[in-house]
Amino acid sequence: MKYLPKIDSPADLKKLNISQLPEVADEVRKFIIKTLADSPVGGHFGGPLGAVDLCVALHYVLDAPKDKIVFDVGYQAYAHKILTGRRDRFHTLRQKDGVAPFPRLEESEYDTTNPGHGSTSISQALGYAVARDLQGGDETVVALIGDGSLVGGLALEGLHQAGHQNSQIIVILNDNEMGISHNYSALASYLRRVRTDPVYKNTRQSLEEVFKKLPGGEIVIEVGQKLRAGVRSMVVPGQMFEELGYHYIGPINGHNYSELIAALKTARAIGGPVLIHAVTVKG
Structure with a gap:
């Protein structure tokens, strides 16, 4: 591997050119696949692999751990863990005293929450944003949530509240049109219309x-x-999110670094809530 062995923190990632990021992502994917294939306990493949480009772009643009990245369905964070100093311990994933499968506050300063399984990230990110504003901070707060989790009640509550408060947060919708089972909600139908x-x-x-x-x-x-x-x-048609008070960016290709980085930089410059709709392929 050319790049990954030299990346011990996001600061190392930032030394690279944008044109090199796809190769970094490919190395991360290969590393995840090999590690899980060799592991005695295994792990998740589809979700983590589909979110690699999002994680790489986030750590390339943001200034973590000052900036906060809140993951929904925590195994999306495999690439995040690898890029934040846990690469050499990643083989212990899901094992006793090893790397946790989800973000864990006590494991790393880069982990912002101990997430539940799904639909929790927007409300948690809103909590960080409110605390930041009360303390006069300027950090960027991002929630990364999948389309399967977005239809959950807690996610919708957080989405509505952040829009109502005009909170400066970024919600990244990782839209791979997949979940544990088929999604029959009105919001899922709306997202299908947006994609197609x-x-x-x-x-x-x-x-x-x-x-x-x-x-x-x-x-x-x-x-x-x-x-x-x-x-x-x-x-x-991103009008629904605009009506909720969000600046809507998308849909963009969630595997294209020019689009991802431009969207993230634009979102950081906008005051108020922003929703980036990134269409990805799971796996």
């Missing part, structure tokens, strides 16, 4: 066909491609 909405795609294709027939149309198309991210944010 044809408006943006069809509108862009139709406009490009028209512009190609006009003098100078190729130039217009080139400019339009550069503005695509902005156009997408206007035509893709």
